[in-house]
Amino acid sequence: MLKKYYSGYIDLDCKSDYGEQPYKGRYFSIYFDTPREGKSDVTCRIKDSEGNDVEVECKEAIIQTSSIENAIKVLELISAALTLLNAELYEADRTSILPFSSEERKLMAQEFMLEEKMVGNQIHAIPQVLLACKIACKVSFRRVYYNALLKYQLGNYLYSITPIELDPSHSLYYKLSPFPSDYVKFAYAIIAFYSVIEELGLEIRASEKKPSFINGKWNPVIKKDLEARLKKDGINTQELFSWILRSTPTNIERHLLKSGKLKPVKKSSWARSSVRDSKIKLVDAILLVSNLRSSISSHKFSKLVESLSIYDVSNANYLVRRLLIEKLGFWR
Incomplete structure (x- = not known):
C-alpha cells in the first residue's frame, strides 16, 4: 500500500484546475492538495x-510511494x-519531507537525529513546482533521463550563477578569476554538463580516423549524423542558440575562432558594445561545448584552462538545459 508524504514544495503558480491527478511516475505518484499543518x-x-x-490557497505537492527512501528520491528528482x-x-532538503504517518515521523526524527517537531519543518513556496x-x-x-537530470544538477552544484547575473542590463562584466580553485570548478562543471x-545520445561521434573537423570545416558525415539524431529526438536544429561573448575575447575564444569552430550567424538582439552575444547553429554549440570539455577541461590542464570564465560554464549549462528540456518535450 502506498504511503503519503508532504514534499515541502508549495506551488506559487496557483491553479484553479490541476488537471487529471495524480501525476504518475515509475515508482510513485504526485498530486497537489492542502499544505501541511x-x-x-x-x-x-x-x-x-x-x-x-x-x-x-496555494497547494503542496504530495508524494505517494512505498517508503520514506523513495519519497526522498522523488524529492531529489523534483x-x-x-x-x-x-x-x-x-538542492533537496531531505528534512522537508513530512510523512502523513506519525509513526514514520518518529522514525524519521531518529534517522536524521532531529527533534520530532523539526521533521518537515522546511518548506519552499516557489513557482514552477507543477512543471517540475x-x-x-x-x-x-x-x-538515461534520470542520469541526465542528476548530472545536470551536479554541474550546477559545481558552479551556477543566477540567470539575472548574466543579463548585461543588470550586471557588470565578470572578469577572469585569478583563483585556480575557480577554474578547476568551471572545468569540472563543463565536464558534468x-x-x-x-x-x-547527442554527443559528437568522431574518432581519430573520422574527425569532426577537417581543415577548419565540419566533417559532413559527422555533422549529418549529429543532425539526424537531434531531429529524431524532436529537437529543432533550425532554432539558433545564443552564445554569450563578453568584453575582450579571451584566449579560449581566440582559439575557437582561429580553429573555425566558433561561427556566429548573427548578433543577438541585445548585443551592444562590449556585449557581443551571438546566435550560432545548435550543432556548432554542441561542437564548442565538446571542445571546451575535451581540449580544455579534461585530462591534464593546458594553459588555456586559466581562460575559462563564468560565461563558458553558462554557455554549456544553457545548451544542455535546452537539449534536455526539448528532448523531454517541455521546451515549448
Missing part, C-alpha cells in the same frame, strides 16, 4: 471563471527538475 496561509491571486481576481527549469541550483513534478514523473521512467549530452 500551519502552512495553509500561503496564497496567491488568480482569475476565476468569470475573470475576477480571487485569492486562493529539486533537480527545478534546477533544470531555473538554470541555477535547487511533471518532469520528475517523466524522467523516472527512463534511466557535457556528460548530460552523452547520456542523451
